[in-house]
Amino acid sequence: EVQLVESGGGLVQPGGSLRISCVASGFNFNIYEMNWVRQAPGKGLEWLSYIGSNDISIHYADSVKGRFTISRENAKNSLYLQMSSLRAEDTAVYYCAREADIGPHFDSWGQGTLVTVSS
Amino acid sequence: SYVLTQPPSVSVAPGKTARITCGGHNLGSKSVHWYQQKTGQAPVLVIYHDTDRPSGIPERFSGSNSGNTATLTISRVEAGDEADYYCQVWDSSSDHKVFGGGTKVTVL
Numbered sequence: 001e002v003q004l005v006e007s008g009g010g011l012v013q014p015g016g017s018l019r020i021s022c023v024a025s026g027f028n029f030n031i032y033e034m035n036w037v038r039q040a041p042g043k044g045l046e047w048l049s050y051i052g053s054n055d056i057s058i059h060y061a062d063s064v065k066g067r068f069t070i071s072r073e074n075a076k077n078s079l080y081l082q083m084s085s086l087r088a089e090d091t092a093v094y095y096c097a098r099e100a101d102i103g104p105h106f107d108s109w110g111q112g113t114l115v116t117v118s119s
Numbered sequence: 120s121y122v123l124t125q126p127p128s129v130s131v132a133p134g135k136t137a138r139i140t141c142g143g144h145n146l147g148s149k150s151v152h153w154y155q156q157k158t159g160q161a162p163v164l165v166i167y168h169d170t171d172r173p174s175g176i177p178e179r180f181s182g183s184n185s186g187n188t189a190t191l192t193i194s195r196v197e198a199g200d201e202a203d204y205y206c207q208v209w210d211s212s213s214d215h216k217v218f219g220g221g222t223k224v225t226v227l
Contacts, residue, residue, distance in 0.1 A: 045221070105150075107173065
């Protein structure tokens with residue numbers, strides 16, 4: 001069974017940094033492209049970032065480019081999102097999502113981790 | 120950047136048909152994917168590549184895409200279909216994924 005489990009969310013002050021993680025199981029993580037998607041409270045889904053299976057291809061939404069960094073560690077079946085210069089509007093549930101092998105759509109999602117940016 | 124437009128809400132009686140639209144410029148030239156998100160849960164893929172259903176998704180869910188509009192159709196609506204539904208495409212010009220604003224389906 002495919003599983004994606006996010007962790008690392010919490011309360012952080014404006015201007016602060018936080019790294020969230022996603023551990024994958026039940027599939028060959030090494031060959032799948034991965035993404036981060038977030039959802040602010042009461043709002044819709046917002047795609048944030050993509051990373052190819054081999055780290056070479058990376059893309060960011062304009063809203064986070066220059067502040068967030070996506071990375072992966074295939075040996076640990078793990079996906080990361082390093083977030084810096086956090087703002088109140090970054091408050092959201094952050095999901096990791098597996099890109100389908102016949103994508104680009106998302107065929108598996110984690111349960112999400114809540115990041116709250118507040119003083 | 121590419122924009123997808125969805126109606127905020129759709130209401131439907133049990134047993135009837137719900138149609139959720141997703142609009143975008145020349146959308147018919149792109150592949151559209153649909154997700155269902157129930158309250159407090161992660162999204163679930165229900166339609167991909169305009170018309171395909173993942174395994175485990177009931178045949179009551181179907182999709183179409185032509186011109187500037189894609190449509191998710193839910194036939195014989197059940198109470199358990201009450202959820203938010205999002206359309207999504209890949210914008211090749213920016214290499215970004217794009218979501219519509221979402222449509223809340225209420226079963227009367």
